[in-house]
Amino acid sequence: MLLKSMSMEEFRGIRRCDVPLRFSKFTVLIGRNNSGKSSVLEAISLLPFPKKLHIVYDKMEATGLLEKLHGGRSSLVYGYYGRARITYIVDDVSLRVEIISDGGADVFVEDKRLLSKQDVANSLKMDVERVDEVVLFIPNDSDLIGRMLEMLKLEEWRSKIQKLGAHVRIVKDLINKCIDDKYTEVLVDSPELRLRKELLEGNYFYIKPKDLGDGVEKALVVSLWLEAIKPEIILWDDFEVSAHPSLIREMLKWLSSKEWQVIISTHSIDVLYRLTEIKPRDSSIILLRKGPDDILKHQEYSLEDVEDFLNASLDPRLLVDRLGL
Secondary structure (H helix, E strand, C coil), X not given: CCEEEEEEEEECCEEEECCCEECCCEEEEECCCCCCHHHHHHHHHCCCCCCCEEHHHCCEEXXXXXXXXXXXXXXXXXXXXXXXXXXXXXXXXXXXXXXXXXCCEXXXXXXXXXXXXXXXXXXXXXXXXXXXXXXXXXXXXXXXXXXXXXXXXXXXXXXXXXXXXXXXXXXXXXXXXXXXXXXXXXXXXXXXXXXXEECHHHCEEEECHHHHCHHHHHHHHHHHHHHHHCCCEEEECCXXXXXXXXXXXXXXXXXXXXXXXXXXXXXXXXXXXHHHHHCCCCEEEEEEEECCCCEEEEEEECHHHHHHHHHHCCCHHHHHXXXXX
């Protein structure tokens, strides 16, 4: 499943988009605070069915997750009353989600209302079991990251991660590349995550990822879930939060090495520098701006454009202003 474009009307703090946003295989959203970055990701998180269950958040309904983040159903609708409309082009299918401020959420394909997950799955030609797993949304919310960690410890997911070898592969392919010590696996069956640290002469002991930084633990939790459910679209809000520069680089490399579609938001110039080094295939940068009329506008840049900005800017403050960070 590939999200090609999206537009919004009356969703969150956005009255409408001036033109639909187009998405690449790897898309980075930038812009000042309140420019609409989180709203865009949240709108996409309702795909492909707003009543789907986010299994990584203890089977919380997709609209319920956004209600938790913002304080109720009415907060999802512009002006707290009425009907929000989000229109997507997924592969070659036009899909529309509508959210009503006083309750209810509907999904339409070519103006035909779909009543169930099975209807949605049929329209998008996917297995109905994949509807709940096809999109993973990672908000900047520590409580929800904690919930993701607790769900990982359930026997179903712990066993799947171990069977897939993800508890070893993630450490080898991601963690060891940004930390000087050598680790061989992450344990998910203890009260807290533990990383096995290898010492000289065959000795070892276990380290709490938190002791290596909050960003390491968050990266472990998210990457283990990505390995477990293999979503087709990843949404990550404020990607750089709590992550040191080497972890940012390795996470971007790891994410861009897979087949999923990635859409992240960032305020960090360091993320942009790392992207111009890694050069993910089929990538783009979207600068968002929201005017006083609450109409969302955007400018799309290629990585080559951003690299030119970075190379030409002698004063980082000028670059921040140019890119709206």
